Amino acid sequence: MIKRVWLLPWIGLFLSLPAKAAWEVNITPGATAISREVYDLHMIIFWICVAIGVVVFGVMFWSIFHHRKSRGAEARNFHENTAVEILWTLIPFVILIAMAIPATATLIKMYDNTDSDIDIQVTGYQWKWRYQYLGQDIDFFSSLSTPREQINNEAAKGENYLLEVDNPLVLPVGQKVRFLFTAADVIHSWWVPDLAVKKDAIPGFINESWAIPEEPGIYRGQCTELCGRDHGFMPIVVEVKSQADFDLWLADTRNAAQAQAAAASEEWTLEQLMERGEQVYNTSCAACHQATGQGIPGAFPALVGSPMVTTDIDAHINIVLHGKAGTAMQAFGAQLNAVDLAAVITYERNAWGNDTGDSVSPQRITELQQ
Amino acid sequence: MDTTLSVDSTEHGHGPAKGLGRWFFTTNHKDIGTLYLWFSLLMFLTGGCMALMIRAELFQPGLQLVQPEFFNQMTTMHGLIMVFGAVMPAFVGLANWMIPIMVGAPDMALPRMNNWSFWILPFAFSLMLSTLFMEGGGPNFGWTFYAPLSTTYAPPSVTFFIFAVHMMGFSSIMGAINIIATILNMRAPGMTMMKLPLFVWTWLITAFLLIAVMPVLAGVVTMMLMDIHFGTSFFNAAGGGDPVLFQHVFWFFGHPEVYIMILPAFGIVSEIIPTFARKKLFGYASMVYATSSIALLSFLVWAHHMFTVGLPLAGELFFMYATMLIAVPTGVKVFNWVATMFHGSMTFETPMLFALAFVVLFTIGGFSGLMLAIAPADFQYHDTYFVVAHFHYVLVPGAIFSIMAGAYYWLPKWTGHMLNERLGKAHFWLSFIGVNVTFFPMHFLGLAGMPRRIPDYALQFADFNAVASVGAFIFGLSQLLFVYNIISCIRGGERATDQVWEGSHGLEWTLPSPAPYHTFTQPPVIK
Numbered sequence A: 001m002i003k004r005v006w007l008l009p010w011i012g013l014f015l016s017l018p019a020k021a022a023w024e025v026n027i028t029p030g031a032t033a034i035s036r037e038v039y040d041l042h043m044i045i046f047w048i049c050v051a052i053g054v055v056v057f058g059v060m061f062w063s064i065f066h067h068r069k070s071r072g073a074e075a076r077n078f079h080e081n082t083a084v085e086i087l088w089t090l091i092p093f094v095i096l097i098a099m100a101i102p103a104t105a106t107l108i109k110m111y112d113n114t115d116s117d118i119d120i121q122v123t124g125y126q127w128k129w130r131y132q133y134l135g136q137d138i139d140f141f142s143s144l145s146t147p148r149e150q151i152n153n154e155a156a157k158g159e160n161y162l163l164e165v166d167n168p169l170v171l172p173v174g175q176k177v178r179f180l181f182t183a184a185d186v187i188h189s190w191w192v193p194d195l196a197v198k199k200d201a202i203p204g205f206i207n208e209s210w211a212i213p214e215e216p217g218i219y220r221g222q223c224t225e226l227c228g229r230d231h232g233f234m235p236i237v238v239e240v241k242s243q244a245d246f247d248l249w250l251a252d253t254r255n256a257a258q259a260q261a262a263a264a265s266e267e268w269t270l271e272q273l274m275e276r277g278e279q280v281y282n283t284s285c286a287a288c289h290q291a292t293g294q295g296i297p298g299a300f301p302a303l304v305g306s307p308m309v310t311t312d313i314d315a316h317i318n319i320v321l322h323g324k325a326g327t328a329m330q331a332f333g334a335q336l337n338a339v340d341l342a343a344v345i346t347y348e349r350n351a352w353g354n355d356t357g358d359s360v361s362p363q364r365i366t367e368l369q370q
Numbered sequence B: 001m002d003t004t005l006s007v008d009s010t011e012h013g014h015g016p017a018k019g020l021g022r023w024f025f026t027t028n029h030k031d032i033g034t035l036y037l038w039f040s041l042l043m044f045l046t047g048g049c050m051a052l053m054i055r056a057e058l059f060q061p062g063l064q065l066v067q068p069e070f071f072n073q074m075t076t077m078h079g080l081i082m083v084f085g086a087v088m089p090a091f092v093g094l095a096n097w098m099i100p101i102m103v104g105a106p107d108m109a110l111p112r113m114n115n116w117s118f119w120i121l122p123f124a125f126s127l128m129l130s131t132l133f134m135e136g137g138g139p140n141f142g143w144t145f146y147a148p149l150s151t152t153y154a155p156p157s158v159t160f161f162i163f164a165v166h167m168m169g170f171s172s173i174m175g176a177i178n179i180i181a182t183i184l185n186m187r188a189p190g191m192t193m194m195k196l197p198l199f200v201w202t203w204l205i206t207a208f209l210l211i212a213v214m215p216v217l218a219g220v221v222t223m224m225l226m227d228i229h230f231g232t233s234f235f236n237a238a239g240g241g242d243p244v245l246f247q248h249v250f251w252f253f254g255h256p257e258v259y260i261m262i263l264p265a266f267g268i269v270s271e272i273i274p275t276f277a278r279k280k281l282f283g284y285a286s287m288v289y290a291t292s293s294i295a296l297l298s299f300l301v302w303a304h305h306m307f308t309v310g311l312p313l314a315g316e317l318f319f320m321y322a323t324m325l326i327a328v329p330t331g332v333k334v335f336n337w338v339a340t341m342f343h344g345s346m347t348f349e350t351p352m353l354f355a356l357a358f359v360v361l362f363t364i365g366g367f368s369g370l371m372l373a374i375a376p377a378d379f380q381y382h383d384t385y386f387v388v389a390h391f392h393y394v395l396v397p398g399a400i401f402s403i404m405a406g407a408y409y410w411l412p413k414w415t416g417h418m419l420n421e422r423l424g425k426a427h428f429w430l431s432f433i434g435v436n437v438t439f440f441p442m443h444f445l446g447l448a449g450m451p452r453r454i455p456d457y458a459l460q461f462a463d464f465n466a467v468a469s470v471g472a473f474i475f476g477l478s479q480l481l482f483v484y485n486i487i488s489c490i491r492g493g494e495r496a497t498d499q500v501w502e503g504s505h506g507l508e509w510t511l512p513s514p515a516p517y518h519t520f521t522q523p524p525v526i527k
């Protein structure tokens, strides 16, 4: 018993740890009927395990305490008992059947993807999500918005550190939303605990799942399938709005898309393109090619001094628009609008001492894309 | 018995060869066992350093020590090294040392092959570790190396990784053949199957699992190789292939693999508990049947690792039920161990402490496994720290504690010296505390929503991560005590008797301590 004293300094250490955040220990009951069912299943199976544990460990510690040689215990001589052995095979079996019934019922409900009110295709990319509202003419990318300085400990971390995005997925409350998951490169997995939806996004496959969010609010999740370098940096934010707010959002988003298209026919100076290009580069390209343009040797090529970036402008535009099959270099033609594409290419050709003086106009991109 | 043995071995003058050549060319099962065990210890410490690197980075939110690409290489290498370099070779080492002397055989059935199966390993692991220094870095796609992250999107060093996996596969298959041949053909007269010590039984079943699934692993890495270099599209959707096929094949290997890492542990614990409870193992026959049924079921549950890939409902249900079923034979084992302790006369030497901790903590890992089997709930657990907690509970205080228990249990027989109990107990308590402080909070992290394999995390996960990192360093550093203990036990200590432990039974305890270089050159008589 004296050995327990060893524990004291450690207990002290843990008590003194800063109590800055909640010591959250359990899954969330969530925001849908299904997520609450899942939570209940989780709690039932948890308590079953606790009960079995109490009995088994109880007997074990009771024996350890009473049947020890130092207390003069003599070993008895039994070493089998068919009745007991059959019994303790059957009892767990019965418990498991009792557990399997509600689990099956919930699973069947989760697999009922019919009668949806709204369908959204979710595509995983290295390392962002694309949301396409089918038949609604809405299509956008959603990527991490936490600034690099916070990640590199050069700035204080915000409240939603690593769980914030530029464009959240917006859903109407009380509607059955069907998600269609796929991926453009490697396997990702889309998980929002409050919706109890976790489904792999697999290239070449379409997976389905659904949710009916019951309360307006903001729900956060993350990619849960290792998908390369920035796997830890592709969060999901779902904003559930009332129907009226949702309709407003739909209209706003469509208008913004039109304004973007109009911007493509304006004249852009080199400075304007550079300024915009730096932003685009940092959100869309820096994860691989690095903010310095130096890349990561053996994985992602340096753009500084690259022959393609400093001379062959057509090849440069081509690889950014169409990517390179069989490598991590994605086709950005469908991901970015013409202005962003022109800006980022211009930026790459002039940043980090590349200084080619070339400027690519949005019109040139639009023409190429027709 | 003893006299005939020693006379026999001096007469033939078959002592160990002199110098380093002894270790390179040896065909002696004890030498090869020793090599395996040292190798696995070295790998355990290497993989452990990687784990500490991971925990150091995760001590606080933000990127402090390493960049994500290196972090991914660390998680991958840590997993591969611990599974293929530490746990599996340790069990093979114990099998080499103990199986012949437990069944009364003079050596393994195929001694020269035995030498090869060991000596492949250092080359395989040097090759694999060398990838860390190649351009683009080493494997960074997780120890489960899901395609296409491990094919189209892999660093160039993946080819060396594939080659290393092939070498490990050869080694394991040869080791398994050898063990099966030894157990089936070399038992002393009178050593019937139902008299085999449980460690031998569990290893026999494990060896069959190895032969069944290592070729599957070889197959899946070969398919990767073809995709990467020969233009096939097994796993490439753009070429008409199927990335999910990779997971089916991988886990058809991978799930039996986890039993490969736990069945021998069951065997060791089933040897130790009766010794220190001074009472025969309860339910020997049901232990054998339970082990066999676990092994059979292990071929029918692979897709419980894939509940979120979009299996059809019927598949989902089948794999959920089959997985839940495994709890039954596993439960039988735990009940048998507890019943063995019940009305025994227990003492708590170091091997027993590790064995008892095994029973409790492995069972906790079993409970979380049962929770993970419930498919709808698994959607919330899958690929989170809850899974990390689960498999570390079954592998660290499970497999690894059993290996430590076995090492402490048999060390006196190997070295002829008793170990230092005080140090052994210190090692136990530090490891026990370290393991729980490290891995218990991971359950909470997972349930609260932290995905696995991420180098940085949201602020609400900070506290438990800090705790886990502290625990990891306690656990890691206390293994230095283990190393010190082993070395000092080899160098000296109280002389061990032949029987070593008061309650030990079995052929190995009839031999002198240390066991002579050649044993049972004439078969023992079994009553």
Ligand SMILES: [Cu+2]
Residues within 6 Å of the ligand: A124, A127, A187, A188, A189, A223, A224, A225, A226, A227, A231, A234
């Ligand atoms: Cu991802």
